[in-house]
Amino acid sequence: NSKINRFSSEKKKTLTSLIALWICQNIRPISIVEDEGFLNIIQQCLSWNGGPFNNINGNDILPSRSTITREINRQANDIRERLGVILRKGAKQECLAISPDLWSDKFKQNSSLGLTAHFVDDQHILHSIDLCCEPYNEIDKTAGNVLKSITAALSRFGLDQLIDKITFVCDCGSNLRKALEDYQVVHCFPHRLNNVLKRTFYSAGVVFFKRHAPQLLKAMFSLHDLHWIAAILNPHRRMLKHATDVERAHAYCLVQARVAKLMEMAQIDNNEEVLSPATISSTLSPRKKLKSYTTQFHDDTDLGETSSNMIIAKRARRELEIYLQLNLTNCKCLNDDMNNPLLFWKEQEHVLPNMSRLAKQIFSIPASSTALERAFSSV
Template sequence: DRYHILILSMSISTAKEFFDKQEVEDLVKKNDARLSFAKPPCGKSSYWDKYQEVLINNVRQRYAICNDCRSILTWIPSNGTGVMKKHSVGCSKAKELPPETQPRITSSFKQDSQVTPNQLRSFKTKILRGAAEMCVLDSRPFNIFYGNGFEEFIKQIFDAGKYFGKMIDVKQLLPHRTTISRHVDRLYSLYHQQLRDLCKTITSFSTTIDFWTEDFSGISFAGVALHFYEDNKGLVSLTLCCRAYDLIDGTASNVRLFVDQILSEFNLKLTENQFVVSDNEPKMRCSFKENTTRVGCSCHYLNKILEKSFIHIDSNCNEIHHLFNTIRPIVTHFTRSHKQANLTRRLQLYCKVRWHSIYSMFFAFNENFPDLRSLLDHNHQQSFDTIDQDLLRQLLPFLKLIVDITERLSNEQQPILHLVIPCRQKLLQVANSSSSNKHSGLVEHKNYFIEHLENDWPIQDEHFIATVLHPQFKQLDFFTKRMRRHAHDLIKSKLRNDSTMSSPSSTIIPSSKTDCSNKNGLLSSLYDKPKDANKSKGEFEIYLDSDLRLDENADLLKFWMQQRENVPQLFQLAKQILIIPASKTCVELYLRSLHETNEKELSDDASHPLFNSNKRVLSSDLSSSSLETKRRRLYTDDESLSNEQYEQIHSDDDNDNDDDDIF
């Protein structure tokens, strides 16, 4: 019996070692003496500053207590601190949440760690291999990795990689082509509305306009770019649209109507204070001769002169013609016979619609000159032997200068109109330079170039004003006194007559002078009043007398932004004139990319999101019936046309020498 009693008492005492939650809460309310609290040995988290483990008779229970509200929480060591974290959020008596000092995975990364050259080289090698494999496996062009859009895409991939690591398959992140196409449409609608809202705030702007015809369908496209000034951004250039030309013909009045409709869509309108930059064909000059100011594309002038000197027979450059007409068939032969792999440098074929293609063809040909003859057949070897390499070598530096000037005048990130006249004069200076060992063919070419440069490249008033607004060219020392006086009178007339810049005359702060007169003398009230040397001068005269200096590559608009307080009228004039681009390159490059996209990538309508986006854009402006009418008009026989249409179309062709334009 004593044995059974002992066993019964041991089982009862064992059962009493652990209490349920209700019993523990009752003991807490009674402040029972059997209760005690302590931090567990495994409690390293900061949450244990606010919580303690519950002990009864020095036996650890499965509960923890909150020090603020005395609530009992079910807890075992394997649960961690999750239950405490949840309770801390809703604890009514907690004054503040516990600090987040729990070690995180980011603490293992070095925020300011430097990438070693070996690490960078290793990853670049891996990326290069992946890029090469992508171009081969997916038949992608090598230049797919260039551009702001691709860089932005890579940044998004980086962010996804930092977040997911290797937890998911990369295929789960890549969108379907149809999804991309639909998203392009949504982005177009969003950005189109944002652009319209932005254009409402623009008061002074210039536009760049160009046209291009797609060879296969005969549909013509118009590209329109916008250039304006913002105080916090400087010069801003935006491409408004590339839109199909849907009017019945290409007369000057219809071209102007079409452009006005595009600008009105963006709440813009051409006035006499706005400027249009276009090519210099008769059709474009006639389209923008009223209610606006047209500025000719300088690069178009320059490259047309260069093209005529090489192609037109009446240019009297016989040796240059022979050189061009001999090299071009040889380069064509290499490109068609797949012999390029045997050369150290790839030959470039001349393309009429691409600037600098003459220089590119001659330069690559000269680099490969020693290796070419052995790769040619008998007929081409005979032509190759007639090439004058001395003429080719002497011609290349002059062509390179033209390329450099064209690229300089094509810059759309900074004001560049003020460099048109200096670049033109630089070409005349180099062409006029004499040398005893100059080749006779080069002399003929430069003489032709000088004659047509002076006659076919006119200088407009806007060029004079922009040039004088540069501190290094304000005196126009390279011009005659008559031309210098004309340029200065233009600015004076603008400052005097333009109502938008009729603010009170301000002057640059003059240097201070010491006044030694006695103002307290008997006759001091009768003294002659001192005259300020700059008081009778206007802003322009003070600007001419100043010793301001500025590098030719500096941003001229930023310079005048710094001078706006001293010469506000000149600043307003600079803000109006310097936003005019020197060329239409920005729109031409956009149309050229569309041309290349149509030729290479848009054969499958449903597979290319850009094509779908273009169709969506054009659907609101150009019906299928009007497109079909356009195709029929361009491809119908001349006999089926009316006499008026026949004369109009052929007169347009006779007056237009630019195959890149639709007119």
């Protein structure tokens, strides 16, 4: 009895937690705790080499199905609570993107809703987490009911009140488009490419494809402002060599406006210092101070603009100029991983703090929602 009591007090709770975690992570049935073969394995482990728990019956320490069910619910609520804190922080920093999708099983005649979260943490590391893949219980898939279902799923993480700060990445389904029309939406690029290829290959001949693919690409792809900003924030694409002068000017203005907005927020919140003129002056070499690459794209100052806004706009412009004139050969991270711009922005966090924050926001948005498709493939 003393052995059983000692085991119960020290091990049983841990064993229950580990079994619940194993069942969830490896998609095992809860009834496995009552499986005779599983019990035999536990019994063998207890009696190994005549150990201190040799006389304990495995049935006395294995949790029941109802105990495992309660433990799974407890762990799920605990994880949601801890994850909710992280996701809400990302949403408040506008570094959170959500990929929603609906899927229907034509054989079982049921539908599912899936949500995947993408966010960049304080170390400039991108994370993707499946928030849910659950039955869609609304009576139909009209826009109102789709939004209701998405909001209910987000509310479990405390995100329903921050939905206006989230960027949604989804396909071009009419119900999803309508449901999210009041929020920022970026459409999934692979879905568009797939549609282009289907239209092309089902048409007559490869010659037709060669002739019409460029027109189809232009017709079906509508570049979002976020695409231009992302291109500039990629240090290897920052000069937009293949863009027209008008497109380049528009893109630089977009970045400057977003940086100015971040500076205003930092000034209001008193959490971060706006980049000082002394820091900017010490960063640029004397030769490069004479002429700015973006000078030709500057707008005339609005006479009605306040002095404070003018200073912020000027500082935002100067921070962009520092970035555009930066010598990339001195950036070690770009040599280590050319495909991860977040490493570059982590390295430049102290030199270009506001653009680094902008990079976290932009690169938290995935180019596609295909990560969610994998969740449906196992439903």
